Amino acid sequence: MRQKITLKHIARELDVSISTVSKALKNSEEISRDTKEKIQAFAKLYNYKPNNIAISLKNKRTKNIGVIIPEIVHHFFTTVFRGIEKYANKQGYNVVVCISDESFDKEVINMEMLANGSIDGFIMSLSAETQLKNDYNHLKEVTEQGIPLVLFDRVTNEIQCDKVVINDREGAYLAVQKLLKSGRRKIALVTTEDYFSVSRERTQGYLSALRDNGIAIDGNLILKLPYMDVQEEDIDSFFDGNEVDAVLCVNEIFAIHCMRLVQKKGLRIPEDISFIGFTDGILSKYATPRLTSVAQHGEEMGQIAAKMLIEKVESEEEVEVYRTEIIESTLIERESTIN
Amino acid sequence: MRQKITLKHIARELDVSISTVSKALKNSEEISRDTKEKIQAFAKLYNYKPNNIAISLKNKRTKNIGVIIPEIVHHFFTTVFRGIEKYANKQGYNVVVCISDESFDKEVINMEMLANGSIDGFIMSLSAETQLKNDYNHLKEVTEQGIPLVLFDRVTNEIQCDKVVINDREGAYLAVQKLLKSGRRKIALVTTEDYFSVSRERTQGYLSALRDNGIAIDGNLILKLPYMDVQEEDIDSFFDGNEVDAVLCVNEIFAIHCMRLVQKKGLRIPEDISFIGFTDGILSKYATPRLTSVAQHGEEMGQIAAKMLIEKVESEEEVEVYRTEIIESTLIERESTIN
DNA sequence: TTGTATGCGTTATCAG
DNA sequence: CTGATAACGCATACAA
Numbered sequence: 001m002r003q004k005i006t007l008k009h010i011a012r013e014l015d016v017s018i019s020t021v022s023k024a025l026k027n028s029e030e031i032s033r034d035t036k037e038k039i040q041a042f043a044k045l046y047n048y049k050p051n052n053i054a055i056s057l058k059n060k061r062t063k064n065i066g067v068i069i070p071e072i073v074h075h076f077f078t079t080v081f082r083g084i085e086k087y088a089n090k091q092g093y094n095v096v097v098c099i100s101d102e103s104f105d106k107e108v109i110n111m112e113m114l115a116n117g118s119i120d121g122f123i124m125s126l127s128a129e130t131q132l133k134n135d136y137n138h139l140k141e142v143t144e145q146g147i148p149l150v151l152f153d154r155v156t157n158e159i160q161c162d163k164v165v166i167n168d169r170e171g172a173y174l175a176v177q178k179l180l181k182s183g184r185r186k187i188a189l190v191t192t193e194d195y196f197s198v199s200r201e202r203t204q205g206y207l208s209a210l211r212d213n214g215i216a217i218d219g220n221l222i223l224k225l226p227y228m229d230v231q232e233e234d235i236d237s238f239f240d241g242n243e244v245d246a247v248l249c250v251n252e253i254f255a256i257h258c259m260r261l262v263q264k265k266g267l268r269i270p271e272d273i274s275f276i277g278f279t280d281g282i283l284s285k286y287a288t289p290r291l292t293s294v295a296q297h298g299e300e301m302g303q304i305a306a307k308m309l310i311e312k313v314e315s316e317e318e319v320e321v322y323r324t325e326i327i328e329s330t331l332i333e334r335e336s337t338i339n
Numbered sequence: 340m341r342q343k344i345t346l347k348h349i350a351r352e353l354d355v356s357i358s359t360v361s362k363a364l365k366n367s368e369e370i371s372r373d374t375k376e377k378i379q380a381f382a383k384l385y386n387y388k389p390n391n392i393a394i395s396l397k398n399k400r401t402k403n404i405g406v407i408i409p410e411i412v413h414h415f416f417t418t419v420f421r422g423i424e425k426y427a428n429k430q431g432y433n434v435v436v437c438i439s440d441e442s443f444d445k446e447v448i449n450m451e452m453l454a455n456g457s458i459d460g461f462i463m464s465l466s467a468e469t470q471l472k473n474d475y476n477h478l479k480e481v482t483e484q485g486i487p488l489v490l491f492d493r494v495t496n497e498i499q500c501d502k503v504v505i506n507d508r509e510g511a512y513l514a515v516q517k518l519l520k521s522g523r524r525k526i527a528l529v530t531t532e533d534y535f536s537v538s539r540e541r542t543q544g545y546l547s548a549l550r551d552n553g554i555a556i557d558g559n560l561i562l563k564l565p566y567m568d569v570q571e572e573d574i575d576s577f578f579d580g581n582e583v584d585a586v587l588c589v590n591e592i593f594a595i596h597c598m599r600l601v602q603k604k605g606l607r608i609p610e611d612i613s614f615i616g617f618t619d620g621i622l623s624k625y626a627t628p629r630l631t632s633v634a635q636h637g638e639e640m641g642q643i644a645a646k647m648l649i650e651k652v653e654s655e656e657e658v659e660v661y662r663t664e665i666i667e668s669t670l671i672e673r674e675s676t677i678n
Numbered sequence: 679t680t681g682t683a684t685g686c687g688t689t690a691t692c693a694g
Numbered sequence: 695c696t697g698a699t700a701a702c703g704c705a706t707a708c709a710a
Contacts, residue, residue: 008687019688020695023696053392059702347704356680389703390704394705397704686704
């Protein structure tokens with residue numbers, strides 16, 4: 001087993017000083033051609049690579065970025081992560097990922113673990129529990145220490161930092177417009193509890209689209225489902241109790257569930273009832289019928305978040321100005337709606 | 340902005356030496372109660388946390404593990420990652436993820452980036468291109484440097500290291516058995532090119548199940564699809580050209596595609612034709628009909644991989660014995676098959 | 679009980 | 695052109 005070789009080894013072997021080796025390997029003008037060649041050849045032969053940890057300690061820069069997301073087995077977060085990783089990698093950064101598992105405590109623990117020198121900045125999306133508790137002290141801690149932070153998708157106004165979100169309200173608005181234009185009038189909304197920032201926004205979009213079109217809002221047509229562990233009975237009784245000709249769901253899982261049950265009841269999609277979902281993940285593409293969906297542009301979101309973060313990390317001056325990037329959402333029309 | 344505080348700061352502030360502070364914070368017996376209390380109180384007040392990088396440099400242990408996977412927007416890898424992250428986190432390790440994007444070059448670059456001190460060991464699944472080229476020098480490099488490596492799912496015999504795979508052959512065998520037991524005789528296999536280790540194994544299982552049951556093997560019933568960018572026409576003509584009453588697909592995407600087309604042709608699933616897929620991801624669960632599937636137990640696989648790796652990382656003696664853990668695959672029966 | 683010195687691997691400054 | 699030294703933050707063997 002060939003041990004990792006260090007500057008010291010090379011220096012000893014070639015009978016020069018460590019600093020000479022260091023300079024030679026950086027092709028410094030200070031060092032004579034002969035010496036450089038000798039050292040470089042030796043280094044190459046033994047496959048010398050500088051130790052990242054030592055460099056990090058010296059530079060106080062790790063070239064690592066920390067990503068904390070609520071869940072990874074979830075298409076949207078996965079695409080965002082992809083965008084982050086792609087951009088970060090191109091800039092020579094590595095990505096360390098922690099999953100908060102929608103838990104406040106894990107989110108806090110993970111942040112603290114990483115905040116002690118392991119990373120140069122954070123990209124994160126808030127856990128459900130954090131949003132519910134509305135407690136953001138761990139984020140404050142971190143930003144006060146001067147560690148850059150970029151929040152995406154699930155964000156909060158309580159924290160001053162860069163953010164990137166999609167225009168959720170607009171997305172919902174567009175979706176409802178689309179449904180109205182195709183003649184639908186009894187449009188239901190299937191959403192989560194209000195403490196999710198995205199659900200709130202989407203609900204707003206839904207409501208204002210109806211309002212702008214002079215449609216009375218019927219509270220009975222809004223179904224709130226738990227974020228996890230959807231009970232089919234809840235959906236079932238909702239559709240039994242209401243006459244509905246179109247449904248907007250705040251995520252694709254809800255949409256798939258609803259479509260299945262509604263089809264079981266003998267309704268045809270989209271002839272009898274239209275469906276539009278959010279997220280536009282793999283389920284939307286492969287559902288039967290294929291689901292019309294508001295795309296969240298996860299990968300783009302990730303790239304932008306990474307770009308914002310790295311800019312902050314690499315900017316010398318402590319700029320105290322924070323941006324919120326809003327990505328326009330777009331409607332991907334498929335088979336679950338009519339024109 | 341409160342800067343990160345170090346031992347040196349505390350020492351200076353309290354007019355003691357750095358080592359006294361260091362020991363006091365470790366509650367060393369050497370230090371007097373008074374001094375300890377004073378130092379600990381001060382440290383707590385200023386929220387002192389040791390710098391991970393410095394500790395890594397000192398200990399030559401980063402408490403980071405590197406994960407290199409071909410793709411993250413893919414349910415199986417995502418569940419494996421979940422398992423890795425869960426276990427690693429519990430043991431105080433962080434996970435840095437790189438995506439090879441099925442590219443040999445990216446795999447190599449990522450490994451080299453991480454092998455220079457950033458991580459204590461690797462967990463990886465080979466990229467498609469790597470398997471195609473059959474070139475594993477980058478893995479050899481790393482293992483020769485004494486960096487522990489665990490391969491999962493997409494593995495190779497060329498490298499001596501710990502491995503964890505599912506019993507793909509057995510899984511396929513069981514699936515075919517199931518189909519035979521329900522009276523099916525014209526069983527098709529939809530697979531990828533041979534250079535994927537998993538496809539090879541699954542094909543073996545398919546063939547031996549047929550053989551063991553005295554069914555003649557019909558090469559026409561084996562459809563090889565490209566791993567990416569499936570062309571629906573290929574599937575279409577396959578089903579037009581062959582009479583088939585059951586299909587085993589080596590992944591769920593293939594299965595979904597086939598089911599959709601077959602249904603379009605007017606066949607009923609499972610009455611006319613049965614389907615079994617591999618992976619058992621989100622698509623299998625939400626397909627119509629729900630897809631019977633060979634579960635790959637991704638999370639378990641990830642946990643085991645992480646456990647194996649951390650054991651190696653933490654074992655002092657250089658044990659030159661490598662294990663291959665084989666996880667039994669199980670058949671999840673749903674609506675796409677009959678009894 | 680406390681402090682000094684040394685080292686982890688690297689780079690930068692300054693002296694020779 | 696080359697090398698000694700200090701520093702990054704921490705831990706520890708050893709000295710006082």
